[in-house]
Amino acid sequence: MFDGVPLSWFLIVATIMFFVGIYGFLVRKNLITMLMSLELILNSVNINFVAFNKLLYPNHLEGMFFSIFIIAVAASEASVAIAIIINIYRRLVNIDVEKMEEMKY
Amino acid sequence: MTSNQIMFFIFSAVIVIFSILTVSSRRILRAATFLLFVLVATAGLYFMLRFNFLAAIQLTLYAGGIVVLIIFSILLTSQVGQKLELPSVKKRIFAAFAALAGGLVCIFAILQYNFPIAVTDLSTERTTIDDIGKAMISTGKYGYALPFEVISILLLAAMIGAIIIAKKRKD
Amino acid sequence: MIDFTYTVWIVLIPLIIFVLVGFFGNKFKPLVSGVIGTSGLFVSMALSYYTAYQYFFVLPKAGDVFAKVIGYNTVWLKLTDKLHIDLGVLLDPISVMMLIVITTVSFMVHLYSIGYMHGEKGYMRFFSFLSLFSFSMLGLVVATNIFQMYIFWELVGVSSFLLIGFYYEKDSAVAASKKAFIVTRFADLGFLVGILILSFTTGTFDFITLTDPNGPAMLQGSGIMFLGLSTMTWSMIFIFMGGAGKSAMFPLHIWLPDAMEGPTPVSALIHAATMVVAGVYLVARLFPIFHFSAPVALDVVMYVGAFSSIFAAIIACTQFDIKRVLAYSTMSQIGLMMFALGVSGYGEEQGLGFMASMFHLFTHAFFKALLFLGAGAIIHAVHSNVMNEMGGLRKHLPITHLTFLIACLSIAGIPPLAGFFSKDEILAAGHEKSMILFILGLTISGLTAFYMFRLYFSIFWGKEQHYHHTPHEAPKVMTIPLMLLALGAIFAGFLPFASFVTSDGKPFATHIEPFVAIPAVLVGVIGALLAMVFYKKETNIPERISASLGGFYHAAFRKFYIDEVYLFITKKIIFNYVSQPIAWFDRHIVDGSMNGISYVTNGVSTKIKGFQSGQLQQYAWVFITGAVALTLAFIYLWTN
Numbered sequence A: 001m002f003d004g005v006p007l008s009w010f011l012i013v014a015t016i017m018f019f020v021g022i023y024g025f026l027v028r029k030n031l032i033t034m035l036m037s038l039e040l041i042l043n044s045v046n047i048n049f050v051a052f053n054k055l056l057y058p059n060h061l062e063g064m065f066f067s068i069f070i071i072a073v074a075a076s077e078a079s080v081a082i083a084i085i086i087n088i089y090r091r092l093v094n095i096d097v098e099k100m101e102e103m104k105y
Numbered sequence B: 001m002t003s004n005q006i007m008f009f010i011f012s013a014v015i016v017i018f019s020i021l022t023v024s025s026r027r028i029l030r031a032a033t034f035l036l037f038v039l040v041a042t043a044g045l046y047f048m049l050r051f052n053f054l055a056a057i058q059l060t061l062y063a064g065g066i067v068v069l070i071i072f073s074i075l076l077t078s079q080v081g082q083k084l085e086l087p088s089v090k091k092r093i094f095a096a097f098a099a100l101a102g103g104l105v106c107i108f109a110i111l112q113y114n115f116p117i118a119v120t121d122l123s124t125e126r127t128t129i130d131d132i133g134k135a136m137i138s139t140g141k142y143g144y145a146l147p148f149e150v151i152s153i154l155l156l157a158a159m160i161g162a163i164i165i166a167k168k169r170k171d
Numbered sequence C: 001m002i003d004f005t006y007t008v009w010i011v012l013i014p015l016i017i018f019v020l021v022g023f024f025g026n027k028f029k030p031l032v033s034g035v036i037g038t039s040g041l042f043v044s045m046a047l048s049y050y051t052a053y054q055y056f057f058v059l060p061k062a063g064d065v066f067a068k069v070i071g072y073n074t075v076w077l078k079l080t081d082k083l084h085i086d087l088g089v090l091l092d093p094i095s096v097m098m099l100i101v102i103t104t105v106s107f108m109v110h111l112y113s114i115g116y117m118h119g120e121k122g123y124m125r126f127f128s129f130l131s132l133f134s135f136s137m138l139g140l141v142v143a144t145n146i147f148q149m150y151i152f153w154e155l156v157g158v159s160s161f162l163l164i165g166f167y168y169e170k171d172s173a174v175a176a177s178k179k180a181f182i183v184t185r186f187a188d189l190g191f192l193v194g195i196l197i198l199s200f201t202t203g204t205f206d207f208i209t210l211t212d213p214n215g216p217a218m219l220q221g222s223g224i225m226f227l228g229l230s231t232m233t234w235s236m237i238f239i240f241m242g243g244a245g246k247s248a249m250f251p252l253h254i255w256l257p258d259a260m261e262g263p264t265p266v267s268a269l270i271h272a273a274t275m276v277v278a279g280v281y282l283v284a285r286l287f288p289i290f291h292f293s294a295p296v297a298l299d300v301v302m303y304v305g306a307f308s309s310i311f312a313a314i315i316a317c318t319q320f321d322i323k324r325v326l327a328y329s330t331m332s333q334i335g336l337m338m339f340a341l342g343v344s345g346y347g348e349e350q351g352l353g354f355m356a357s358m359f360h361l362f363t364h365a366f367f368k369a370l371l372f373l374g375a376g377a378i379i380h381a382v383h384s385n386v387m388n389e390m391g392g393l394r395k396h397l398p399i400t401h402l403t404f405l406i407a408c409l410s411i412a413g414i415p416p417l418a419g420f421f422s423k424d425e426i427l428a429a430g431h432e433k434s435m436i437l438f439i440l441g442l443t444i445s446g447l448t449a450f451y452m453f454r455l456y457f458s459i460f461w462g463k464e465q466h467y468h469h470t471p472h473e474a475p476k477v478m479t480i481p482l483m484l485l486a487l488g489a490i491f492a493g494f495l496p497f498a499s500f501v502t503s504d505g506k507p508f509a510t511h512i513e514p515f516v517a518i519p520a521v522l523v524g525v526i527g528a529l530l531a532m533v534f535y536k537k538e539t540n541i542p543e544r545i546s547a548s549l550g551g552f553y554h555a556a557f558r559k560f561y562i563d564e565v566y567l568f569i570t571k572k573i574i575f576n577y578v579s580q581p582i583a584w585f586d587r588h589i590v591d592g593s594m595n596g597i598s599y600v601t602n603g604v605s606t607k608i609k610g611f612q613s614g615q616l617q618q619y620a621w622v623f624i625t626g627a628v629a630l631t632l633a634f635i636y637l638w639t640n
Helices: A007-027 A031-056 A062-092 B003-024 B028-048 B052-077 B089-112 B129-137 B145-166 C007-027 C030-058 C093-116 C123-141 C146-164 C171-202 C207-211 C231-246 C255-261 C264-273 C275-285 C287-293 C295-316 C322-343 C348-382 C398-412 C418-433 C435-460 C476-494 C514-535 C541-549 C551-557 C559-611 C616-637
Strands: C069-078 C084-091
Touching: A007 A031, A007 B003, A007 B028, A007 B089, A007 C616, A031 A062, A031 B003, A031 B028, A031 B052, A062 B052, A062 B129, A062 B145, B003 B028, B028 B052, B089 C616, B129 B145, C007 C030, C007 C069, C007 C084, C007 C093, C007 C123, C030 C093, C030 C123, C084 C093, C084 C146, C093 C123, C093 C264, C093 C275, C093 C348, C093 C476, C123 C146, C123 C264, C123 C275, C146 C171, C146 C231, C146 C255, C146 C264, C146 C275, C171 C207, C171 C231, C171 C255, C207 C287, C231 C275, C231 C287, C231 C295, C255 C264, C255 C322, C264 C275, C264 C322, C264 C348, C275 C287, C275 C322, C275 C348, C287 C295, C295 C322, C295 C435, C295 C559, C322 C348, C322 C418, C322 C435, C348 C398, C348 C418, C348 C476, C398 C418, C398 C435, C398 C476, C398 C514, C418 C435, C418 C476, C418 C514, C435 C514, C514 C541, C541 C551, C551 C559
Parallel strands: none
Antiparallel strands: C069 C084
């Protein structure tokens, strides 16, 4: 209990955010919107880590460091992903994920 | 209802509503803006939990860096006024089913589980940047010198990779 | 004791040349590869002569017997402690004699080929194959054990195949090379079976142990009977089958005339002087076993040899292609050698036939190689193989004419040329056995003289034909080997052969028996004179005789229909009743099951390739639902 807010509330918010991100990842056709969904997913995980850290092991910093590293990874992932997207756009003049199937069978 | 609870409800409402808007908006620039709101609200949650440094990072890196990057790429690759195509109904149903099933399973599991409660009030406790900095370069227990170095290499590699990939080819 | 380790180089030098010319031949000029091959063979020849000198004159005899010496030996495959396959050099009188024959003829042929093959495509290929052949043949004769012999035996077959098919753009050459390979391969199957039986009953491959008159081969195996013959007899008959295939004995002779499709120097080296006598050498090598444990097999050798000899002599009288005449002549002479082995006994005077056979092998190599090389020079000059298109060539090709005449006289057994002495010994051996065999030998001699002089007169006398261009004598590089071989054909007979090569290694003295020699010479002279009457001037006697002989002449001209019989057996019987059912089985059952498997695989993969849609979100959906399902399972199913 953290000043009246239990841990499970944080977790439920994070879960909702996570699965909304999943839903977005599954339905969005535009690569950039898919990337945004991915950011949502990563963010929800961050919330989990931080909440666990603070509410269960307040004298440690692991959760927070995990979050920091995840943010760093997310930043690099976003930059590379966007580079790829721009490259794809340059070649195919669209970034619709359903049309990228040249490598199938 | 404590002020904390009110704060929490506001933040979580923002998070949930704008998350859903982010994944359902048909104007891509708006979706990016909604994502920004979600990220800012998340930073609010971090502040509530007294992780000031992390919240600051969340604001600067996520909200300031990544979202701006995304908006740039949107401007480069899409026509801003255009509405996105609506995905097919079948696809939406399947995706919603998967997401709902997963969400329900997780929430159910969370509610069933009794978490040990270690902390009740930590309003006075703060994690200082001093602690974080020391942990970041310490090599002992709870030290993060190695991951720190690794992540810096990763960032460098990502930077170089992004430049190489996005660079215009001569041919 | 003298160190004979250097003898291994006699064998290895041609191999080195083969590798050098075969792999790097295109780096240097064609002529260079010829010179390398020839000089390498010269070194081998010199070493062989040195070995012969050391062996016969320097090495002390063990109680006036020429001992068998292992010059070099290495264990190659160790099967068990007792049974192992070695590679090495075995020196005894016959192998040393063969070393001389092979290296000499091979050197002559190499030298001759420099001129004969001049300007041909594949000049270095020719020389590399020639060296490969020399290597294999030398390895064969120095084999210390029967398995090494078998290995080199096959290598000889391969190089013969390669050289017959040298003009691989000609369909007939390809067919001939295939025929030679398949027929000899078939015979070698018998050889292998024989080796297996022999080594199984005696427990050794080693020649020295095998041919020891008191060794295990003589004691074992004679007790066990199969179809009325001992296992030893069976193994010897099978081994002789291999020898008969290589030596073109009836009925496995059909490949030899066709093998004349190869370049003429090849015919001289492989299909006259060396490879085809491998069968004789094989029987000679195992002679003690034949004599002591398998006399029935030795009779088989004798009958097959005698029959092949007269059979081939008759065919040779009717052929018009000069190389084919020579091929049948070769077959006939080898038949004589086999015959001599077959009538021979063991030990000193008893082993006269053995000695005669080896002696004839030795002299035959010279005059037959000479005949072939001379034929090559003639073909080189007139660009034809058919003797009807030749005539009056003595003015144009004086050296060839003279050497050819010497060779003909020699093979016809006119004294004092080499052929006289060796043939005389064979006839003497036949005479010792029985009168009928002696008369048979005389008949063969007469026929030999007849067909050789028929050839000689048709080519060099007779009416001058109209040629495309005036025939001219071959270059020096071709005539010098002819002259050298002619020297051999004249003087080789004066060697006291019986003091070197005998069945048991003990020298003995031979002398010319007048009651053998006089009829033999008479028959030879009569044959030659008949040929002179028939063919020196153009007459119609040959036509009249062939017409009066009618069907027999025709049958002989068509080589007694042996080829047709083979074709009938293979095409009509084996192909229809054996191969076709097997082919059906292969096509429908073996291929069918394979096709079925591939068809099923193909169908299933077509069905499931839809999963590989390339749709990222589909994959993600499957992944996530799978993860959720697993989570559910973990939480609710696998918790107690």
